[in-house]
Amino acid sequence: MDMYSDVLIIGTGVAGLYSALNISSDLSVIILSKSKASECDTYLAQGGISKALNEEDKKLFVLDTLKAGHFKNNKKSVEILANESIENISNLSNLGVKFDIKNNTFDYTREGAHSVNRIVHSSDKTGKAVFDALFFNVLNKKNIELIESTCIFDLITENNHCFGAVGIHNSEVYNFHSKVTILACGGIGGIFKNSTNQKTLTADGISIAVKNHIELKDINYIQFHPTALYEENLLNRNFLISESVRGEGAKLLNINNKRFVNELLPRDVVANAIYKEEFKSKSNYVYLDLSSMDGNFIKNRFPLIYNGCMERGIDITKEKIPVTPVQHYFMGGIKVDFNGKTSMNNLYATGEISNTGVHGANRLASNSLLEGLVFSRRASKNINSTISNILPKDIKTKFTFETALNEIHNNKRIAIETFKTALGGKKNELVTL
Numbered sequence: 001m002d003m004y005s006d007v008l009i010i011g012t013g014v015a016g017l018y019s020a021l022n023i024s025s026d027l028s029v030i031i032l033s034k035s036k037a038s039e040c041d042t043y044l045a046q047g048g049i050s051k052a053l054n055e056e057d058k059k060l061f062v063l064d065t066l067k068a069g070h071f072k073n074n075k076k077s078v079e080i081l082a083n084e085s086i087e088n089i090s091n092l093s094n095l096g097v098k099f100d101i102k103n104n105t106f107d108y109t110r111e112g113a114h115s116v117n118r119i120v121h122s123s124d125k126t127g128k129a130v131f132d133a134l135f136f137n138v139l140n141k142k143n144i145e146l147i148e149s150t151c152i153f154d155l156i157t158e159n160n161h162c163f164g165a166v167g168i169h170n171s172e173v174y175n176f177h178s179k180v181t182i183l184a185c186g187g188i189g190g191i192f193k194n195s196t197n198q199k200t201l202t203a204d205g206i207s208i209a210v211k212n213h214i215e216l217k218d219i220n221y222i223q224f225h226p227t228a229l230y231e232e233n234l235l236n237r238n239f240l241i242s243e244s245v246r247g248e249g250a251k252l253l254n255i256n257n258k259r260f261v262n263e264l265l266p267r268d269v270v271a272n273a274i275y276k277e278e279f280k281s282k283s284n285y286v287y288l289d290l291s292s293m294d295g296n297f298i299k300n301r302f303p304l305i306y307n308g309c310m311e312r313g314i315d316i317t318k319e320k321i322p323v324t325p326v327q328h329y330f331m332g333g334i335k336v337d338f339n340g341k342t343s344m345n346n347l348y349a350t351g352e353i354s355n356t357g358v359h360g361a362n363r364l365a366s367n368s369l370l371e372g373l374v375f376s377r378r379a380s381k382n383i384n385s386t387i388s389n390i391l392p393k394d395i396k397t398k399f400t401f402e403t404a405l406n407e408i409h410n411n412k413r414i415a416i417e418t419f420k421t422a423l424g425g426k427k428n429e430l431v432t433l
């Protein structure tokens, strides 16, 4: 099967949907998801989205981001992030995202390593609020066609130019021909044994980049979130206990009920402190204690976490939560410039799969959704102003259903090998084929 569009977008998380909405209405767009559109990490986001409070706060926001990232960040990218945060959050509100409001302004909350309260949120279901609004708008745009359950496994290329992508949909091979392609295919947690990510996110963008010699950057920068719920015999992904719970006052205790770390330090510092504590006490977890918070406050402020723990037999208004660090986020990725352009012509990457250099070696909490917004919009604007110079090319690929399935299997192998090498000693964290 052959399908044609001006712009092909692979991924329906914040990066893919917001890219699509920022493409000119006179360009045709096809947007794809691997399974259901909502089965993305965006939908799972809890804590919120960082935003400079005002002009004066931009400098401090940049500094907080650089400090958390161990100054390995690209400073210009961080400045872009802070500078464009206010207008992008305002765009989200205009698109229908309902953020929590207090005293006629955003109900700003706090997370680790932020010097001030600057995170906008929609209770603890911010990701769902963002996804629902963007998805609704995408469905109402005449120039955008959304196709779910399509697994892209390679690009259509010639002489380092991208002319679309090839995937499987309904047991058939589809060639998606386009002038411009955007990889917005999210994180890598699906290849880890323990991760907060959707299991379907198996680093396909990275395997595709490796196969096509597209430049990657910082692929050893992988974030472990300090506080995932510890469960024995876990079957699916790990349930996250958002950093904003610590932001609102929850304390970390070891199994002897002693505090051992400042809970609001950067994620990597807190995760390492927990690993040390678990090692010392020969335990698989430590505790997160919410006893300083009123029960009704907990239920209203963190309904998702309250209900998620309750379903697993823990009443967090009365009991401590056993938590442990697990894979959560990928700071590295496909190297892009400030407009999302990769090292391959006509190919862009945005969101978690890309590396803009914003996060450095460790992401500051709630900067991921913001990166997805800011840099997707820049990519779309760049595409709108340059696409008229691009000539499409109708290249047919030779995949059969069987060879396509082999390619999907091969992609997983490439991803596992790539991260085994990048992780060095931590190989046991990865799944096996």
Ligand SMILES: Cc1cc2nc3c(=O)[nH]c(=O)nc-3n(C[C@H](O)[C@H](O)[C@H](O)COP(=O)(O)OP(=O)(O)OC[C@H]3O[C@@H](n4cnc5c(N)ncnc54)[C@H](O)[C@@H]3O)c2cc1C
Residues within 6 Å of the ligand: 010, 011, 012, 013, 014, 015, 016, 032, 033, 034, 035, 036, 037, 039, 040, 041, 042, 043, 044, 045, 046, 047, 048, 049, 050, 126, 127, 150, 151, 152, 153, 167, 184, 185, 186, 187, 196, 197, 198, 200, 201, 202, 204, 205, 240, 328, 329, 350, 351, 352, 353, 365, 366, 367, 368, 369, 370, 372
């Ligand atoms: C539990 C949890 C809580 C989080 N909380 C926050 C938070 O509060 N604030 C914050 O800033 N960040 C948070 N994050 C991180 C943030 O949610 C993600 O980094 C961000 O949503 C990634 O957006 P994305 O659009 O790049 O990818 P995703 O939203 O993950 O979307 C990826 C898309 O790519 C598609 N795809 C993947 N592979 C293929 C393929 N081969 N073919 C076709 N389609 C494909 C998928 O189907 C999906 O549609 C959280 C993450 C998790 C897991």
